[in-house]
Amino acid sequence: MEELRTFVLYDIVEDKTRASIADVCLDFGLVRVQYSAFAGMLNRNKREELFLRLRDTLGDEVGKILVQPVCEKDVVQMLLHENDKPPEEDV
Amino acid sequence: MEELRTFVLYDIVEDKTRASIADVCLDFGLVRVQYSAFAGMLNRNKREELFLRLRDTLGDEVGKILVQPVCEKDVVQMLLHENDKPPEEDV
Numbered sequence: 473m474e475e476l477r478t479f480v481l482y483d484i485v486e487d488k489t490r491a492s493i494a495d496v497c498l499d500f501g502l503v504r505v506q507y508s509a510f511a512g513m514l515n516r517n518k519r520e521e522l523f524l525r526l527r528d529t530l531g532d533e534v535g536k537i538l539v540q541p542v543c544e545k546d547v548v549q550m551l552l553h554e555n556d557k558p559p560e561e562d563v
Numbered sequence: 564m565e566e567l568r569t570f571v572l573y574d575i576v577e578d579k580t581r582a583s584i585a586d587v588c589l590d591f592g593l594v595r596v597q598y599s600a601f602a603g604m605l606n607r608n609k610r611e612e613l614f615l616r617l618r619d620t621l622g623d624e625v626g627k628i629l630v631q632p633v634c635e636k637d638v639v640q641m642l643l644h645e646n647d648k649p650p651e652e653d654v
Contacts, residue, residue, distance in 0.1 A: 479631070481572065483597045506627060507574045508599065516640075523642040530646065536597060539642040540570070542633050549607075551614040551630040555621060 473515035476541035478502070480510045480526070484535040493537070496525050514541070564606035567632035569593070571601045571617070575626040584628070587616050605632070 480497050484490035494504070500522045502512035514522065519539055526537045571588050575581035585595070591613045593603035605613065610630055617628045 476637070479570070479572075481570075481597050481600050505629065506572050506599070508597070509572050519640075519642065523644070527644045530644070532646065534646050534648050536645040537643070538596065540633060541637050541640050542631060543637055546567070546632050546634055546637065549610075549632050551610065552628070553614070553618045553621070554627040555623065555625050557625050 473517060475513040475515045476519075476543055477511060477547050478514040478519055478522075479505075479538075479540045479542060480522070481538040481540070482508050482526070482535060484508070484530065484533070486533055486535075489530060489533050489535070492529050493526055493535075496522070496529055499525075516541075564608060566604040566606045567610075567634055568602060568638050569605040569610055569613075570596070570629075570631045570633060571613070572629040572631070573599050573617070573627060575599070575621065575624070577624055577626075580621060580624050580626065583620050584617055587613070587620055590616075607632075 480502060482493050484493055497510035500518065502510035505511045519541060523539045530537060571593060573584055575584055588601035591609065593601035596602045610632060614630045621628060
């Protein structure tokens with residue numbers, strides 16, 4: 473089954489639940505790309521399994537979870553810019 | 564030129580700059596989909612113009628900006644779950 477780069481974005485109010493959501497993403501082999509966003513390669517079954525796990529983890533709490541697959545043709549069009557922390561402040 | 568649903572994700576440390584980044588996204592007709600994520604239809608030229616504006620807006624400050632187009636075939640595979648605030652707390 474074809475694997476697609478999959479983005480998981482979330483807004484979760486509760487810190488503990490937000491941390492649990494991140495743990496689920498890590499369990500599925502995703503890597504953190506932003507403070508509240510993960511990405512990694514998943515096939516359709518794994519995406520749906522992940523989505524159900526994330527929904528269960530959120531439970532009744534306030535929040536939003538978005539799982540978006542992106543095909544290779546689109547991934548190569550990604551535009552990315554990052555300014556790191558200056559090294560002297562990175563302590 | 565083909566328009567694709569385009570996601571803008573960002574991590575910006577400074578509140579004022581983060582607000583300016585959101586304003587640029589709104590200027591380009593995007594809508595907020597998460598606390599630090601916008602989405603909307605843009606063609607390739609507009610995506611690149613937006614990316615340059617966002618990069619200029621960030622300037623030398625610490626932060627990360629990701630602009631990711633997603634074709635229709637992938638958009639229909641998006642999985643989305645949201646729990647709203649209970650109405651009695653929404654004051």
